[in-house]
Amino acid sequence: MAKLSMVGCLVVMGLLTGCATQSAPLEPKVDSQGQLLQELTRRVIGLEQEQNALKAQVATLAEYARLPTGVAVVPVTRAGAAASAVAAGGEFDAALNLYRAGDVAQAIALFEQFLNTTQLNDVRVPLAQYWLGDAYYTQRNFEMANRLLATSLKNNPNSDKAPMALAKLIESLRALGRTADAEALAQYGVQAIQ
Structure with a gap:
């Protein structure tokens, strides 16, 4: 028992000594x-x-x-606006005017109507494909934008719209997760489509 109490005393003394030595280093x-x-x-x-x-x-x-096209898109419903615009200047001009005015949905409908009813050798077809692709790009419908912008570039690679079509096509591909295609197109340009 004396041995046990001696061990107990040593433990208590060790604890006390340890506590005493630890209190000084705690301050720093x-x-x-x-x-x-x-x-x-x-x-x-x-x-x-x-x-x-x-x-x-x-x-x-x-x-x-600004939006990529510089057109502020504000959804506007204009009953009969497309029909009256067509009567005034033809589908292509009406679609372009509606698009520039911010009525993207009506412009898309007229561009599609124009492309469905116009001969492929009409010089406005590649432009309509560009503007329709641009309209879809504005709406963030990158799948349709991709198809139409690529077709426009393939049909008219030297158009004044070609640099913008190429840039938007590259961004559409990236948005679709097709980064390798986008990089190839960025590196080789319109020649990658031909």
């Missing part, structure tokens, strides 16, 4: 942790300031952001 640890906390707080404040500055820049840039 608390002090260094306080400094670390201050440093981290300063960094967080700095990051918040950077974030606010970036938000301000994004807000400024968003004021100047």
Whole structure:
């Protein structure tokens, strides 16, 4: 029993001694942790300031952001607008005017009607394919945009619309997850379609 109490005393003394030796080193640890906390707080404040500055820049840039075609798309229902426009200047011109006015849905309908009723050798066909592809691109219907823009480029690779058609075709392919095709098209240009 004396042996047990002696061991108990040693354990208690060891604990007391250990506690006594640990109390002194805790003060520097608390002090260094306080400094670390201050440093981290300063960094967080700095990051918040950077974030606010970036938000301000994004807000400024968003004021100047435009759709890829430069046309503001506002859904508008105009009963009979397409019919009266066709009577005034033909399907192609009416579709283009509606598209430029922001009535994309009516423009798509007229461009499709024009393409379905016009001979393929009409010089406006590749342009109608471009504008129809552009309209689908604006609506983020990248599958249809892809088909029509590629057809337009194949039928008229030297058109003044070819650079825009190529750029939108590349972006449509990327949006569809076809990055390898997009990269090949970006590298080889219209020749990749021919």
